[in-house]
Amino acid sequence: SVAAPAIAQSAPQVTWRMQSSFPNSLDTIFGTMETFARFVSEATDGNFTIQTFKPGDIVGGLQVLDAVSNGTIEAGHTPTYFYFGREPALGFGTGVPFGLNARQQHSWWHFGGGAEIINEVLAPMNAISLACGNSGAQMGGFFRREINSLADLKGLKFRIGGLGGQVMARLGVVPQQIAPGDIYPALERGTIDAVEFVGPYDDLKLGFHEVAKYYYAPGFWEGGAMLHAVFNLEAWNGLPKHYQAILRHAAEAANNWMLAKYDSVNPDALKELVSKGAELRYFPQDVMEAALSAANAYYEETAAQNEAFKRAWDSYRAFRDDALLWWPVNELAFDNFMARTRGRG
C-alpha cells in the first residue's frame, strides 16, 4: 500500500494508515495524531485521508517505526527516542536527560541541524520524520517513599524507560519496564517503588496518587519531549510536493496543539492531585548533580563508539550551551519574577 507513484493531478485521492505508539486513553498525545490527520484532511478538502490506529490495531506500540520502514503502514506517530537502542542518535530527536526544553528543542530541530541529523539516521531505515508534538517538561513521577539523598536510590525499583532508565541505573536504580495498564497494580503491591509517566493531566487519570504519595519534580530525563510524525520514505517521496508541504504545516500545527493543550490542562490536574493527597517534592540536589554527571558520562562514552551519536551530541550540546547562556539573562528572569509574584494582579 506504499510507494505510490508520483501523481500528476493537482488534488489526488490518497488514503494512508497511521498508527500511534500511545493508547487512545492518553487523549492529548493520541489526540495529536488525530488532530494532525484532521488538519491534513481539512487542508486537502478531504482528498488526503489519514486513518488513525492505536497500538495493537496493526502492530505493537514499539513497532511503529518498523512498520513504517517496511511499508506495513505509511505513517506513524511516535517519538524517535523509542528506537535509541537501535541507533542511539535517535534519542536526540525527542530529547535526552538534561537536554533542551520544548522551545529549545524545536529551535534545534529547525535551525540547529536537528531535523537533518535525525533524518539522516532514519533514511537507511526507509523513513523520514517531522516534529509533531511536545509534552513540555515531564514530571519526575510518583514515589512510595521520599527520596532524601542519593543513597535512597539504591535498589529502587523505578518504572522508567529508555535513556532516563540507563542514567538512573548508574545511580543504583533498578529500572523497570512495565506496560501502562500494569503499572498501578505493581505500584499498589509494592512490586515497584516508583513510576514516572508524563505530567499531571495523564498521571491523574492513571490514579498513581492513590498508591504512592510523593510526586517528584522535575522529570530531568524529559525536559521537553518531542514526538514525531514518521513516514515511509517511498510513500513520502511519491506524494506531490504540495501534499508534502501540507503534511509539514499540519505537523507544526498539531505540534502546537499538543503543547498548548497540555499547558492548559496540567494546572487543574495538579490542583486535583494535591487536593487528593499527592505531596509535591523536588529531587534533592545531590541526586540531580549525580544524574547530570552520569548522563554526561553516558554521552561521552557513546560518542566515542558511535559516529552518528557523536555528530548529534556535538550539535545538540553546542546548541544547549548557547541556549543556556541566553535563557537565564532574559526568559528565566521574566518567568522567575512572574512565578514569585503570582496572584498579585
Next chain:
Amino acid sequence: SVAAPAIAQSAPQVTWRMQSSFPNSLDTIFGTMETFARFVSEATDGNFTIQTFKPGDIVGGLQVLDAVSNGTIEAGHTPTYFYFGREPALGFGTGVPFGLNARQQHSWWHFGGGAEIINEVLAPMNAISLACGNSGAQMGGFFRREINSLADLKGLKFRIGGLGGQVMARLGVVPQQIAPGDIYPALERGTIDAVEFVGPYDDLKLGFHEVAKYYYAPGFWEGGAMLHAVFNLEAWNGLPKHYQAILRHAAEAANNWMLAKYDSVNPDALKELVSKGAELRYFPQDVMEAALSAANAYYEETAAQNEAFKRAWDSYRAFRDDALLWWPVNELAFDNFMARTRGRG
C-alpha cells in the same frame, strides 16, 4: 480586490496582498510574513499567491489593520496590541506587561479563549486574526546610565511604546515615540536616555550598544509578544474552507519559524553585544515591583470602564494564575537547574 465570491473549483487561483507593520531589515519578523506566504504557496501548488509588502509600500506600518478592515489589502502581519488605543482588549492578543510568556500565550490563544475574545473584538472592524509569530521575552533595552532604583526612572526619556509606555509613565518615565530609523541619533545626542526594541539579534543590528552602555533585562512589558496574520473578514469568508485551513496551518508553522529562529540567533548576538562593550544589567527589584503594581492598577481601571477589556482581562488573568501555579513546580525547576549547571556536559 476583496470580497471574492465563494469559489466552486477545488484549487482556485487567488492572489492577495499582505503588508507587514515591520521593516524588512528586521529579517526575522518580516521573514515570518514571507515564510507564511511561501508556506501558503507551497501548500496550494502555487495557486494561492500572497504578495508581501513592507511599511509604506501601501500604507504606513501602524495602518495595517485599517487597511485590512477597509479592504485596501486582504491581509496584514501585525501585532493586535498596536491597536489597543482603539480597543484596549487588543493588547491581550499580543501580550501585556507582566503577562504570559510565549508558550503560555499560545496556550491561552488556542485553549484559554484568547482567539475567540480577540476575534470578537476584531469582527466589528471587519477583520479576523490568526496567531503568526512570537518574539519570546524581549529585552529591556539600552540605557545611557544605570538604573539603580525607582528614583532613577523620574524624568527618564525612554523610547517605549504602547501599554509598556503607559505603565512606565506611572513610574515617572517620559515615554517617547520614535520611528526605528531615528532612534540611534536621538540616543547618541542624548535627546533620549534609553530605548527598548526587541532582543539581541535585532538590537545588535541597530547599533544601540555604541551609544548606550547598559543593556537591561527583562523586558517585562513583553514577556512573549505574539504577532498576527490579520485578514479582511469578507475576503476570509470568501475562501474555500480548505484554503482557510491551509492559512491556519501555515500561520502556526510560521509562528514556530519565528520563535525558533529568534531562539537560535539571539545567543550569538548577545555574545557579540557583550564583546563589544554592552554591560548586562537587571532592573532593580523595586522597579519591577512598582511596575507590576502600576500595571495591575491600569488593568483594574480599564476593566472598570470597558466591557471587552474586562472580559479579556478576566480570562487572561485566570489563565496566568493557573499557568504560574504549574510553571515553577516543573518547567522552571528544570530550566533553572539547567541554567545553573551550564557547561558541565
